[in-house]
Every structure is written in C-alpha cells, then in structure tokens.
Amino acid sequence: MPLLQQLGEDREIFAARPWDNYTHLLITDRKHWxxxxxxxxxxxxxxxxxxxxxxxxxxxxxxxxxxxxPPHHPRKGTPMVGCTSGYYEPEWEEETAWEALDTIVRDHFTDWDKMEEDDLPFGGALSRDLSTPSLIFAAANDMIAERKVA
Structure with missing residues (x-):
C-alpha cells in the first residue's frame, strides 16, 4: 500500500471483507482453496x-x-483499491493492491512503440525484466526514486 500511495494511487483503499470482494488473481496455494x-x-x-x-x-x-x-474472493483483510466508474450507469470496480501495483509498474516499463499486434499484453514489449514479484517491487522503488529526483 505505501508503494501505491507514493506512485499516485488515488482510488479508495480498504481491506477486503469475507465473500464481499472479488479478485482476478489465481491463488495456487491449496491451503486457501x-x-x-x-x-x-x-x-x-x-x-x-x-x-x-x-x-x-x-x-x-x-x-x-x-x-x-481456487477462491474467487480475496482473503479477509487483503488490501484492496476501488472506485466508482462510468457515467450513465456507474459501477464499482475493485482490485487487490498487488494487481494495482503490477499494472502501474508494467504500464510504466512497457515500450509501446516496439509492441506489435501479435504481442500478448506486456509480452515482448517490456523494457525491464518483471518476471518475479521481487523484480516488480524493485521496479516500483526505482520509479519512486525517479519521481523524487525529478
């Protein structure tokens, strides 16, 4: 959450409640299934x-x-971000803090000029290796350091 706030996340921050929120993540640890x-x-x-x-x-x-x-709901207390979007029929959209951080970092390090039609989203167009969570956290820290210098 602190990284998201430093990167300019302005959506509402809250903790997930049991069976009330949804996630797009696949939780592979079977003890949580x-x-x-x-x-x-x-x-x-x-x-x-x-x-x-x-x-x-x-x-x-x-x-x-x-x-x-695998569960469709995040675990109780998982940090979430969400907001209402839409004009005529506004709807609540939410995602876990991890999904939000991953999206911000991947968007920042995607070279949109090199991306071709056949590339999967964030496929070969990344300008930095983001294959593990530790690399994503390191990239987020680098982005924050760049903002402080500029």
Missing part, C-alpha cells in the same frame, strides 16, 4: 451425474467426496 461437496445435486454445472467438472476431487478420511477450487 475453498472446499465444497462433490455430488451432482450440489453442483449445478454438473447436471448429468458425471465427475465434478472443476477443481480437484478427493476422498476424505470419513469416506466423503470433496472438491476444492
């Missing part, structure tokens, strides 16, 4: 009684089948 029953009557996307179509299915010690899925 959501558990649910795996039975055709409980899975609306699984109308024909086949195996669960998403997540990982496993048998518990008690002999029940359970499916675990």
């Amino acid at each position: 959501e558990r649910g029953p795996c039975h055709p009557s409980h899975e609306p996307f699984n109308r024909f009684g086949a195996e669960c179509a998403r997540g990982m299915k496993f048998l518990t010690r008690e002999g029940r089948w359970v499916v675990v899925n």
